[in-house]
Amino acid sequence: MERLAVTGIDERRGSSSPGGLGAVQKTHNNVIDRLLNKLPSPWRRIIFAFLKRAGDPDAENTSANDQPGDLVLVCGWFPGLALSCALGIFLSGYSFAVSRDGQSQAELFFALSMLLIFVPTTIRLLSSAATRFERIAIVCTAGISLYLIKIVASPTNFSLYDEFLHWRTADDIMQTGHLFTSNALLPVSAYYPGMEIVTNALSTLSGMNTFHTALIVIGVARVLMVLSLFLLNERLTKSPRMAGIATIIYMGNPHFLLFDAQYAYESLALPLTVFVLLATELHQFTSDRFDGLKSIAPIVLFAKVRNTLLRGDMRWLSTATLMALIAVVFTHHMTDYFLDGVLVLWAGVYVFLHLRPLYRSYVVRIALIAFALSVIAALQIGNPVVDYISSFFQMAVTELNHVLTGVSSARPLFQSYTGTPTPIWERILTILSQLLVLSGLPFGLLCLWLRFRKHALMITFGLLVLCYPLVQVFRFTTAGGELVDRSAAFLYIPISTVLAIMIAQLWPTRWLTWKHLFSLAFVLSVIALGGTVLGVGPSISLLPGPYMVAADPRSINMEGIQAATWTRTYLGPDNRVATDRTNQILDGTYGQQRIVDSIEDRVDISPIFFSPQLGPDEVGIIQAAKIHFLVVDMRMSKQRPVLGFYFDETEVGAFQHSSPVDPHNLTKFNTVSQLNKVFDSGNIVIYDTEGLVNAPEKS
Amino acid sequence: MRQKNLDLLLIMAAVIVSMLGIMVPFILHFMVIIIAIPIVFFIPGYLLCEVMFQRRMLSIYHRVAFSLSLSLAVVIVSGFGLNLLPIGLNTVSWTVFLGVFNTVFCCASFFLRHRAQAQRAQALKIHLAIHDYVFLALAILAIVFSFGYTANSISHQPGAGYTQLWMLPSQTNRNTWTINLGMQSEEAATRQYKLVVLVNGKPLKTWSSVSLAPNSTWKQQLPLTAAKTGKIDASAQLYLLDAPQVIYREVHVTLQKK
Numbered sequence: 001m002e003r004l005a006v007t008g009i010d011e012r013r014g015s016s017s018p019g020g021l022g023a024v025q026k027t028h029n030n031v032i033d034r035l036l037n038k039l040p041s042p043w044r045r046i047i048f049a050f051l052k053r054a055g056d057p058d059a060e061n062t063s064a065n066d067q068p069g070d071l072v073l074v075c076g077w078f079p080g081l082a083l084s085c086a087l088g089i090f091l092s093g094y095s096f097a098v099s100r101d102g103q104s105q106a107e108l109f110f111a112l113s114m115l116l117i118f119v120p121t122t123i124r125l126l127s128s129a130a131t132r133f134e135r136i137a138i139v140c141t142a143g144i145s146l147y148l149i150k151i152v153a154s155p156t157n158f159s160l161y162d163e164f165l166h167w168r169t170a171d172d173i174m175q176t177g178h179l180f181t182s183n184a185l186l187p188v189s190a191y192y193p194g195m196e197i198v199t200n201a202l203s204t205l206s207g208m209n210t211f212h213t214a215l216i217v218i219g220v221a222r223v224l225m226v227l228s229l230f231l232l233n234e235r236l237t238k239s240p241r242m243a244g245i246a247t248i249i250y251m252g253n254p255h256f257l258l259f260d261a262q263y264a265y266e267s268l269a270l271p272l273t274v275f276v277l278l279a280t281e282l283h284q285f286t287s288d289r290f291d292g293l294k295s296i297a298p299i300v301l302f303a304k305v306r307n308t309l310l311r312g313d314m315r316w317l318s319t320a321t322l323m324a325l326i327a328v329v330f331t332h333h334m335t336d337y338f339l340d341g342v343l344v345l346w347a348g349v350y351v352f353l354h355l356r357p358l359y360r361s362y363v364v365r366i367a368l369i370a371f372a373l374s375v376i377a378a379l380q381i382g383n384p385v386v387d388y389i390s391s392f393f394q395m396a397v398t399e400l401n402h403v404l405t406g407v408s409s410a411r412p413l414f415q416s417y418t419g420t421p422t423p424i425w426e427r428i429l430t431i432l433s434q435l436l437v438l439s440g441l442p443f444g445l446l447c448l449w450l451r452f453r454k455h456a457l458m459i460t461f462g463l464l465v466l467c468y469p470l471v472q473v474f475r476f477t478t479a480g481g482e483l484v485d486r487s488a489a490f491l492y493i494p495i496s497t498v499l500a501i502m503i504a505q506l507w508p509t510r511w512l513t514w515k516h517l518f519s520l521a522f523v524l525s526v527i528a529l530g531g532t533v534l535g536v537g538p539s540i541s542l543l544p545g546p547y548m549v550a551a552d553p554r555s556i557n558m559e560g561i562q563a564a565t566w567t568r569t570y571l572g573p574d575n576r577v578a579t580d581r582t583n584q585i586l587d588g589t590y591g592q593q594r595i596v597d598s599i600e601d602r603v604d605i606s607p608i609f610f611s612p613q614l615g616p617d618e619v620g621i622i623q624a625a626k627i628h629f630l631v632v633d634m635r636m637s638k639q640r641p642v643l644g645f646y647f648d649e650t651e652v653g654a655f656q657h658s659s660p661v662d663p664h665n666l667t668k669f670n671t672v673s674q675l676n677k678v679f680d681s682g683n684i685v686i687y688d689t690e691g692l693v694n695a696p697e698k699s
Numbered sequence: 700m701r702q703k704n705l706d707l708l709l710i711m712a713a714v715i716v717s718m719l720g721i722m723v724p725f726i727l728h729f730m731v732i733i734i735a736i737p738i739v740f741f742i743p744g745y746l747l748c749e750v751m752f753q754r755r756m757l758s759i760y761h762r763v764a765f766s767l768s769l770s771l772a773v774v775i776v777s778g779f780g781l782n783l784l785p786i787g788l789n790t791v792s793w794t795v796f797l798g799v800f801n802t803v804f805c806c807a808s809f810f811l812r813h814r815a816q817a818q819r820a821q822a823l824k825i826h827l828a829i830h831d832y833v834f835l836a837l838a839i840l841a842i843v844f845s846f847g848y849t850a851n852s853i854s855h856q857p858g859a860g861y862t863q864l865w866m867l868p869s870q871t872n873r874n875t876w877t878i879n880l881g882m883q884s885e886e887a888a889t890r891q892y893k894l895v896v897l898v899n900g901k902p903l904k905t906w907s908s909v910s911l912a913p914n915s916t917w918k919q920q921l922p923l924t925a926a927k928t929g930k931i932d933a934s935a936q937l938y939l940l941d942a943p944q945v946i947y948r949e950v951h952v953t954l955q956k957k
């Protein structure tokens with residue numbers, strides 16, 4: 001038997017690219033071949049067959065794609081799948097209604113609604129029969145359907161915490177007509193107003209209110225995300241089938257259903273980031289064609305004309321990329337930094353592959369420009385982004401260090417801070433989903449290496465994927481748990497590509513049967529459903545129901561909204577108000593009040609509410625922070641906070657509240673003669689502190 | 700030629716209607732919304748693509764992605780520009796800017812098409828069978844029904860009602876204040892209340908039966924004059940008539956002569 005080429009890669013293929021990669025590959029292949037030749041024959045045959053399949057260049061043998069000359073686009077299963085998705089949306093609406101009524105089957109109906117969307121679309125996308133147009137239509141429909149589920153959960157008002165923060169910035173722009181107005185709820189958002197600018201444009205031109213405008217803005221962002229992701233993957237893999245599979249896998253990332261569908265700056269920045277990668281990759285492709293013609297252009301007229309056209313295309317692609325890049329930079333900081341990291345890594349890989357001299361590499365140039373723009377944005381006067389980001393990472397790293405060194409214990413998984421355990425089926429689903437993703441990555445990376453190792457962006461994706469297992473360790477910390485979830489939205493871009501390559505290579509279309517289709521669809525649906533449950537958190541986070549304390553969407557109810565609206569009507573806007581987390585966002589938006597908090601004012605107001613007496617320390621906080629009104633939510637004395645804190649993560653006893661707040665601590669203000677109790681709606685009471693602090697000025 | 704530049708004609712029509720919208724208020728609101736959406740999200744990018752690439756290198760799917768992204772980029776970048784103007788970001792500035800931008804690039808695109816005399820791409824047709832139309836119609840109906848069902852579920856959601864009570868003083872002169880009293884009912888049904896206002900512990904005024912329907916408001920003003928001490932402790936206690944022993948809501952203020 002031939003002892004070489006067990007890996008399926010012979011030296012001639014491996015050395016076709018100039019520079020360092022060829023030499024590395026030669027050595028690498030020889031080592032692998034020698035290792036494999038030492039294995040017993042059955043094992044060698046299995047591994048050989050696996051490697052042969054993983055490196056098969058003809059795995060995608062689809063003939064059912066739109067040809068350039070086709071003028072008639074065939075819909076295939078698309079209308080039927082659109083109906084399936086619509087039924088999924090209806091079923092999710094039904095699950096929300098059941099949840100509002102307090103019945104117990106709501107989670108089951110919700111899970112079924114997700115399966116109605118994922119399973120049929122995945123089956124069709126895995127099939128080789130779907131046309132390119134059909135695949136694009138299917139992924140767009142699935143993406144929009146998942147977005148509509150989020151709207152159906154709260155169709156009349158904002159309900160997620162971050163939405164209120166950006167609503168305030170949007171309203172400030174609407175009222176003042178100018179940017180960079182201070183926002184105490186999220187000071188950094190005023191310096192990254194891209195999404196709010198778009199909202200302002202549509203709102204002023206259409207006359208719609210901010211909520212309805214926001215729905216459309218994020219809906220458009222969702223379409224752009226899905227389309228750009230599909231086109232990027234298609235460009236990388238040269239296969240619409242792989243592109244469709246990668247896109248549907250991406251939709252199973254923990255943040256796709258809720259977090260990246262909410263009115264927040266990441267929801268717009270992420271689609272623009274994917275577009276920047278697409279445009280840069282198109283530029284690379286055009287640049288390769290340009291280089292190919294350059295040598296013959298002086299002597300062949302056709303080549304000269306084509307060369308001129310390509311130069312023009314490259315120039316315009318650069319312009320488009322730059323414009324989108326600027327939009328990303330001024331829309332969301334973290335997404336921008338992720339993009340910078342990807343571009344820098346991509347440039348590094350590109351240089352390592354020696355595919356082009358450094359000074360002629362477009363990726364290097366765009367990476368430098370991106371980095372420079374990020375620095376310019378960060379250096380805007382008053383921009384707190386450096387403190388904001390660094391404090392977040394510092395907290396996560398410090399906590400991880402404490403856990404690893406035994407100073408503090410690891411965060412218990414699958415348990416809320418009120419002690420409520422996560423249902424068994426959610427735990428199994430979540431663990432299974434992550435295990436499937438993590439176990440598929442090595443095979444996917446191997447397939448990527450065998451098929452696409454000459455492609456710089458593919459290698460970059462492969463390297464990024466390695467970060468995902470590493471960040472999982474932060475799950476055992478309180479602050480870092482959010483870091484892991486946030487990183488999933490970014491890391492799933494390369495993860496979905498790698499897994500799609502694995503599926504396409506290991507289950508080539510010529511041997512694909514219905515059994516394979518259903519099995520793969522089932523596995524991908526488990527990944528999607530588990531990822532969604534992981535991102536949404538306990539089902540209380542998404543499913544509506546009775547009021548819960550410090551539970552974000554479950555804490556937004558009419559009494560709080562009406563109290564906040566009352567403050568604006570009768571107290572006027574911009575009063576300095578101290579209150580708990582939920583009423584902060586309500587008073588800051590519906591009430592248009594100036595919220596006193598630890599982010600903007602660097603003061604911990606929780607002692608005012610937690611202490612049994614309004615002593616000198618508490619009065620000192622009120623006076624120093626110039627608090628004019630205290631908004632007391634009596635429900636803090638009835639339940640422990642679901643998130644682990646009532647005010648913010650830095651409050652006294654955060655994540656360790658063993659009982660609700662003592663009711664006496666919240667009613668103590670009634671006995672202080674200098675405090676006027678001006679409002680009482682039962683659960684919410686408002687005190688005027690003017691008598692205590694001698695009429696502090698309005699902010 | 701008519702068919703060749705139909706897209707540009709439609710764009711110009713949308714721009715004109717959009718500009719008319721700020722001058723002529725009786726243009727139907729829904730029409731303004733329908734036109735505003737492509738003007739913000741699609742047209743600027745589409746025109747840029749037409750000028751830059753002239754349908755040479757981008758497939759229709761790429762053109763859609765480029766149109767959306769470039770439109771967002773144009774709006775975001777121009778927002779920073781408009782911020783520098785005294786007028787800032789408002790209806791007039793957006794309408795004028797996007798109107799001028801779209802017009803200029805529309806004309807540029809028309810000129811470039813005319814000059815290039817480029818072979819126009821033939822219109823793509825989507826093949827739909829009868830059952831496809833049925834599926835799509837049912838899908839739209841299902842989505843519309845979902846939203847209707849959800850809205851109905853929210854409006855009929857059971858929840859505890861509540862009543863707001865407030866007291867806000869305003870000083871009219873050195874010795875006198877006006878107390879602004881108010882109640883708003885968010886109860887499930889009409890409730891009967893009794894409201895007692897006390898000053899320095901003694902009843903000043905009583906409303907023995909105030910009937911409030913859901914979502915209705917009751918307001919009153921009371922003048923108060925400071926005593927010799929210069930201090931007034933005023934409070935209002937609200938009772939439900941079907942539970943007259945229990946204070947339902949209470950507010951109080953301390954007024955000090957300055």
